[in-house]
Amino acid sequence: MSDSLTSDTIGPVDVAVLLFEGNSFNGEVAPALADLHSAGTVRVIDLAFVRKDADGTTAFLEVEDTDIAESYARIHADELDLLNDTDLKQIAEDLGPGSSALVVVFENRWAARLARAIRESHGQLLSLERIPRDSVLKALAALEDG
Numbered sequence: 001m002s003d004s005l006t007s008d009t010i011g012p013v014d015v016a017v018l019l020f021e022g023n024s025f026n027g028e029v030a031p032a033l034a035d036l037h038s039a040g041t042v043r044v045i046d047l048a049f050v051r052k053d054a055d056g057t058t059a060f061l062e063v064e065d066t067d068i069a070e071s072y073a074r075i076h077a078d079e080l081d082l083l084n085d086t087d088l089k090q091i092a093e094d095l096g097p098g099s100s101a102l103v104v105v106f107e108n109r110w111a112a113r114l115a116r117a118i119r120e121s122h123g124q125l126l127s128l129e130r131i132p133r134d135s136v137l138k139a140l141a142a143l144e145d146g
Contacts, residue, residue, distance in 0.1 A: 005043075005045075005107070008116065009112060009116065010107055010112065010115075011107050011108045011109050011110070011111045011112030011113075011115050012107070012108045012111050012115055012125075012128075013045065013082075013105065013106070013107050013108070014105070014106055014108065015082075015083075015103065015104070015105050016103070016104045016106070017091055017101050017102075017103050018101055018102045018103075018104065019095070019099060019100075019101050020099065020100050020101065020102070021098070021099055022098065022099065022100065023051045023052075023053060023098065023099070023100045027072070029102060030072050030075065033072075033075050033104070034075045037075040040109050040110075041108075041109060041110050042106040042107060042108060042109055042110070043106060043107040043109050044075045044104060044105070044106050045082060045105045045106060045107055046081060046082045046083045046103075046104075046105035047072055047075075047102070047103065047104055047105070048060055048061065048083050048088055048102075048103045049061045049100065049101070049102055049103070050088055050091045050092040050095065050100065050101050050103060051092065051095065051099070051100035051101070052092055052093075052095040052096065052097055052098070052099055052100070053097070053098065054097050054098045055097070056097055058089065058092035058093055058095070059092065060085075060088035060089065060091070060092050082105045083103060083105060087103075088103065091103060
């Protein structure tokens, strides 16, 4: 599989904002992202960290600017810069005081072949919705209860 991003080969791209209590990142999420990246399930396109201090002061950092940059360096592709200052400022403003977030932009490489086949068949994605985790847990509990 080619490592270059092209309009013919790229899969769907998502943005996830992962909320953490406190204002420090310890890099423990990096190995899980690295596993997904190495397996070809996703390609991490852009990463940033945002935070809001207890006094309401907000800040955002690109992954290269942080103390844990080494943990994320092997999964961060500098091919696209999709997170801009306006996006990061809005995410930081939306955080509660004393919290932080990791913002991850990733290509769903697992879906790239399907997406290409849909495009080549002159189809298009009409709707995509994620079922909330609580709903899935309730359905699983109901299944277990018989």
